[in-house]
Amino acid sequence: MPPPSHLRPEPLISSPVTRRTVLKAGGTLLLSVFAPMSAMAAQILAVRVWPADDYTRVTLENDSILKATHFIVKDPERLVVDIEGLELNPTLKGLVAKIQSNDPYIKQVRVGQNRPHVVRLVFDLKEEVRPQLFTLPPAGSYNHRLIFDLYPVQEPDLIAQMIEKGDWSSDPNKPLMTDTHTPPPALPLPDSGKPPLVVVIPGVPATPTLPAVRPDPRPEQRPEARPQPGQKVVRMITVALDPGHGGEDPGASGRRGSREKDVVLAIAKRLKAKLELLPNMRVMLTRDADFFVPLGMRVEKARKVQADLFVSIHADAFVQPTARGSSVFALSEKGASSSAARWLADKENQADLIGGVNVGNHDKQLASVLLDLSTTAQINDSMKLGAAVLREIGGINRLHKGSVEQAGFAVLKAPDIPSILIETAFISNPEEEAKLTDNGYQDQMANAIVTGIKNYFAKNPPLAKSRMT
Structure with a gap:
């Protein structure tokens, strides 16, 4: 004799409509997992600028490895750097104030969110430079670093x-x-x-x-x-x-x-x-x-x-x-x-x-x-x-x-x-x-x-x- 209807277990997926509902719920769950991951962009921990006659160095210290591309724009001379996987934060905005008036090579820098997850730095230059961009792994008291070295085109005598x-x-x-x-x-x-x-x-x-x-x-x-x-x-x-x-x-x-x-x-x-x-x-x-x-x-x-x-x-x-x-x-x-x-x-x-x-x-x-x-x-x-x-x-x-x-x-x-x-x-x-x-x-x-x-x-x-x- 079958059990009363109120004691019968409900089927896990009783119809195609219910299946789609479950899949939709699963998709929502995945989005809720990945949403905070995308929001966890790399964080700039510190910015430093070291001006000198030999070269000027700009350092971005961050909590992970950053990927950057750069190119030179002429008339006037500018260095453009795009950094991927990054959102603009107050520390990075502070780079603007780090540029000194007596810097031999950098006149000023502009910082902005070029597109989602890409920050653009534009260095207005005082003269033509040979830029070198490279990353450094954690060392000493430092975390990951992204380095921009700006060398003069004419090597000093x-x-x-x-x-x-x-x-x-x-x-x-x-x-x-x-x-x-x-x-x-x-x-x-x-x-x-x-x-x-x-x-x-x-x-x-x-x-x-x-x-x-x-x-x-x-x-x-x-x-x-x-x-x-x-x-x-x-x-x-x-x-x-x-x-x-x-x-x-x-x-x-x-x-x-x-x-x-x-x-x-x-x-x-x-x-x-x-x-x-x-x-x-x-x-x-x-x-x-x-x-x-x-x-x-x-x-x-x-x-x-x-x-x-x-x-x-x-x-x-x-x-x-x-x-x-x-x-x-x-x-x-x-x-x-x-x-x-x-x-x-x-x-x-x-x-x-x-x-x-x-x-x-x-x-x-x-x-x-x-x-x-x-x-x-x-x-x-x-x-x-x-x-x-x-x-x-x-x-x-x-x-x-x-x-x-x-x-x-x-x-x-x-x-x-x-x-x-x-x-x-x-x-x-x-x-x-x-x-x-x-x-x-x-x-x-x-x-x-x-x-x-x-x-x-x-x-x-x-x-x-x-x-x-």
Whole structure:
């Protein structure tokens, strides 16, 4: 006997109409699932702009990988960037206010929702540029980054820039280094109006003052020349100073918020000013403002100006705040001289990951320079320079180690330039952080390095180059 009708179960799908109703309900459910997914567009977390003479960098930090296309519009010059999978938000709108009036390449930027899920940036340019767009994976404290680098079409002449920015070329009374196959006279260290300190080299006669000669801004085109008997070779000494980190790469940080990139730039600028007061000395900074320079490009810049020395300036950090002291490092051909030196070199060599390098645009010749192990002569000279500088630094701060250490620092791999890396102090140590941000200590550190360089040249005169008088 069948059960009463009120107890019979209802069929799941009793008719085609009911089936369509269920399918429609399922479609509605799918739409409700995908609707929030489409609304979850990539989020811009921060925008940063790093203007510099070398190039201007624009960084968009975001929570996922972004895809962007770009093109140039002429008359007037504009760079147009379309970013997919993005909705306009207040952080991205803030890019407009980030453009500074003194930016060498960007006049202004306009930001708008070009179409659904596509944001368009239009950069009004001050001159023609070579744009490079690339993405970076998360590194250090950063999330995903979309990078726009705007380079000038005409690559700057670094030696001409030194002549333009330096005051050393305007003083006709400055004596020039001369080479008559004997060591040059010692270089005096200026001391605020006091008579210059001169290191006397036994057996080296005083050299008469020669008229200043403006260096040729195109050293690669200078004809090779050999000095005739009795001729003196005019010799400008070029020092490349390398303030570590910069721009996207802040370097180490202190408890009081001090950043390595700021401290070492301040010391480098003081050092540059003091070196340029010495006779026949000119200085190139690998960066003179807050922007990032890849490790290999720092080496390349020094080689382009035919530097006689390369000095990279840093402020160390360690996990323990008790670590303290100054150190000097040279390149090692066979491995680090200590586990601490190896650890530091590995950390410093990661700067490109944090600062952001367009790997696809690396110059093959530059890569070969970085991979080329420096000659034994270069390392020997670097050790001599390091010892001379370390001796002077030890007079103003405790030394972390009493001898020059060695490790595989990428920034020291110029095969033809004596190169050292100076850790001025531990910025992670509260006492030394206070020193590093003190004008007096920065001045003492710069003076110590100048004296070390001067003493190095007194015993190791630079070889003659091809400019004669």
